[in-house]
Amino acid sequence: MCPACRERYERNPLRLLDCKEDSCRALVAGAPSVLKSLCDDCASHFERLRGYLAAMGVDAVVDPLIVRGLDYYTRTVFEIVATEIGAQSAVCGGGRYDGLIAQVGGPDTPAMGFGMGMERLLLLMEKRGVVPPDPGLLDVYVVTLGDAARAAAVQMVSGLREAGLRTDWDHAGRSMKAQFKYADRTGCRFVLVLGEDELAQGAATLRDMAAGRERKVPMDGIAGTLKAIMGEK
Ligand SMILES: [Zn+2]
Ligand SMILES: [Zn+2]
The missing domain is CATH 3.30.930.10 (Bira Bifunctional Protein; Domain 2)
Known part of the structure; x- marks a missing residue:
């Protein structure tokens, strides 16, 4: 040593x-792995x-x-x-x-x-060639209900972020109601809801926060759909 x-x-x-x-290093090579x-x-x-x-x-x-x-x-x-x-x-x-x-x-x-x-x-x-992003409010907040939805949300959130949408979701194990309350406080443009029904249908519930309207959007290609909606106004 x-x-x-x-x-x-x-x-x-x-x-x-x-x-x-x-x-x-020789000592460590012979030591059992911490993973065990x-x-x-x-x-x-x-x-x-x-x-x-x-x-x-x-x-x-x-x-x-x-x-x-x-x-x-x-x-x-x-x-x-x-x-x-x-x-x-x-x-x-x-x-x-x-x-x-x-x-x-x-x-x-x-x-x-x-x-x-x-x-x-x-x-x-x-x-x-990374340009620092424009700081500002969230575009999307993803609300989940249940473990399966959380697992699906990980993928969705990372896909939305990669598409350039400012996206966040619950990191604190909040109830669905508390997630909505939090989403509201962030001032986000959209809330996407993922629960059992949504997973079964392959479509998330999209709430337009300003308009107070809800509709279903297919989870496939959801980043493109949101960007198209954002471009409408
Ligand atoms: Zn040493
Ligand atoms: Zn432990």
């Missing part, structure tokens, strides 16, 4: 996993997360050796890597820290976040 890892072995043993020293030690709750949480990533078309690689420099993380940590900007390619790193807010005296609140390298991000935006 290298001197740095020996020194932090008691208070920060996980750092051994991402140590770059040869002696430590997940409790049932964490294992099913991780499964669900991977399902969401797949639904969003995120090309995620499971790396059991990622360690963040701070100790408050719970469950998943992640890095976002870009290949275009050379060897120092992690643009962003973070994770979930469900215990942190309670630890500093707040209410028990689930949380996640990340740190980002500003210079790397700017470099990457330039390489990809």
Whole structure:
């Protein structure tokens, strides 16, 4: 074990996993994977997360050796890597820290976040020709009822965002009524409702918030449909 890892072995043993020293890498190579030690709750949480990533078309690689420099993380940590900007390619790193807010005296609140390298991000935006989006209100808020609808919504939300529509949905497990109330507060132009009926019909309920009108729109090609409606006015 290298001197740095020996020194932090008691208070920060996980750092051994991402140590770059040869002696430590040899130790890690023979160590059991952290994925083998997940409790049932964490294992099913991780499964669900991977399902969401797949639904969003995120090309995620499971790396059991990622360690963040701070100790408050719970469950998943992640890095976002870009290949275009050379060897120092992690643009962003973070994770979930469900215990942190309670630890500093707040209410028990689930949380996640990340740190980002500003210079790397700017470099990457330039390489990809990304223009910063116009800040403003939401175009669409997606309201869901039930687990199946949530799973479908992941895909829908990411498709709408990719089509350039400012879209959000519930991250807090709110009731349907509370989701509507929240959507109203965001000042969004449209609410899309996904429930059992909608899934069975393959059509979401679209509410035009200003006009107060509702209609069904096919889930297939929904981004194009919304953009066409927005172009009408
Ligand atoms: Zn080491
Ligand atoms: Zn667990």
